[in-house]
Amino acid sequence: MMTAESLTERVCAEPVGAARDAAFDHALDVLRDRRDEFNSQRYVPADYIALLKRAGMYRASTPAVFGGEPMAPSDFMSLVERISAVDPATGWVSSFGSSLVYFAALPAETQRKIYAHGPDIAYAGGLFPMQEAQKVDGGYLCTGVWQFASGCRGADLIGIGLAGGPETDGKPLTALVDPADVEIVENWDVAGMKATGSHAVRADRVFVPEEMTFVRGGLPQIDEPLTRYPALAYAAQVLAVVTLGAARGALDYAIEVGAARTSITGGASKGNRPAYKSGLAVAEAELRSARAFFYESTDRVWAKAVAGQHISTDDQALLRLSATHAAHVGRSVVLQVFDLAGTGAIYETHPLQRYLQDALVPAQHAMLQTNTYEAAGALLLGLEAGIPSFP
Structure with missing residues (x-):
């Protein structure tokens, strides 16, 4: 079961300035050496995601109120662009450092718990097709297969898409699950963007508390420039x-x-x-x-x-x-x-x-x-x- 408390301590970014810049340059150097490896195995591994975390890529959209250092979109995207000039598929995976903006639609207390052990979170979303979930006391029982979960092999959290109902005015939901609670279906057999590891995700009656669900692009509960x-x-x-x-x-x-x-x-x-x-x-x-x-x-x-x-x-x-x-x-x-x-x-x-x-x-x-x-x-x-x- 995915709860905010189940997240473990994570890798942290280096301090802003020379140390952070050096961490980013180091990540690029490693990528030049390992990009063929990533392409061959068809995913960016967790140990490399850790290097991107040290370079600040995965706290770039965490709200400042929870310890994040949200970056102006141009600043963040220029870093993604530099990574992509070395290896576009790894750039694609790094781009999801922006996706924590969606978490702003979660209840504020849930966000506080998610970030309690640090603001550096790698998130992957396999949202489609939207699946009907069984509504139960306190949340949802989720079963189904979701496609295109880019970066799922190195993610701390995975989002799956649920069809909305009256309680969401029909808008679809994203449910956050622990990667350990779902199966990664290795079906990413493609000619381009091989290293993104955009495999499918399968869940079988996984319980997700209601407070761990949100409307993608829904009304932010935190007001900061990046959530606007x-x-x-x-x-x-x-x-x-x-x-x-x-x-x-x-x-x-x-x-x-x-x-x-x-x-x-x-x-x-x-x-x-x-x-x-x-x-x-x-x-x-x-x-x-x-x-x-x-x-x-x-x-x-x-x-x-x-x-x-x-x-x-x-x-x-x-x-x-x-x-x-x-x-x-x-x-x-x-x-x-x-x-x-x-x-x-x-x-x-x-x-x-x-x-x-x-x-x-x-x-x-x-x-x-x-x-x-x-x-x-x-x-x-x-x-x-x-x-x-x-x-």
């Missing part, structure tokens, strides 16, 4: 920024290779070819433009959250639009770099394969698919989005 920032838009953004990082990693590789004096055949270097130079420049301009729109939108809405100002539907629509655009442009940039690389890039061991396979995935996510362009446009025109829970 649109939670569902943030969820889309932290996935989109992974693609920006993947594109950066691919472009950096193209620049390094293009700067070589000669090619493998001894002829003129690739960088001296007109198509390579112009292709690289166009890709760089497209990535930087999408990135500027992404972070400008973020910072404008964050300023409103800090000031306690109203965040409008148009504000949220632009957040979602900039996220979708980042995911699609980032994917396009990686494909452009792949074209520049030539025949060698088709081999599985080629460095660009990591970015190519992983960068295709975020734009396939329901929060970033092509139809979200239309939904954002509809809202900017004062029309209905046509997509549930948008923006």
Whole structure:
């Protein structure tokens, strides 16, 4: 049974400043050495999650009132972007350091108990499909299988999705469970984002106390700037920024290779070819433009959250639009770099394969698919989005 008291003492982040920065740099160095291992085993292990905790990634959305050090979205996402430039799949897992914003909808006392042993919590959510749970005294008996629980092999808490009822006005619930109380079904057989370990989760009559459930994106019980920032838009953004990082990693590789004096055949270097130079420049301009729109939108809405100002539907629509655009442009940039690389890039061991396979995935996510362009446009025109829970 999952209770707030059942959480054990956790790894803590290094102090802010030089020690925290050194912990982050160390995590990147280790990732360069181990990313092939993570990809091969199809998950980021708990010992590496511990390094990200020491770097502060898993207290970045814990409320300050509970000992967290909530980061401005741009600051957090720039770290995810840097991780993703080394390994996008690990960046995807690290991005869920933002997801504790959902916990703000839990009763305040529950939050206090969850964070009693420290603010550094790795959370994974396997929310779909929403399952009907049996309502019993004090909570729910949960049975079912939930898909796409990214990072579940290294999580301290796992969320599962429950269909809502009259008590939630029909809104779906997330129930928090102890990873020891559920089975991880290893079905993550994919071509891209292998290391995210987005396996399924199976529960069999697991009891979850009512106070350990919340409406995803529900009304926060804690009022801080990060709990005022649109939670569902943030969820889309932290996935989109992974693609920006993947594109950066691919472009950096193209620049390094293009700067070589000669090619493998001894002829003129690739960088001296007109198509390579112009292709690289166009890709760089497209990535930087999408990135500027992404972070400008973020910072404008964050300023409103800090000031306690109203965040409008148009504000949220632009957040979602900039996220979708980042995911699609980032994917396009990686494909452009792949074209520049030539025949060698088709081999599985080629460095660009990591970015190519992983960068295709975020734009396939329901929060970033092509139809979200239309939904954002509809809202900017004062029309209905046509997509549930948008923006």
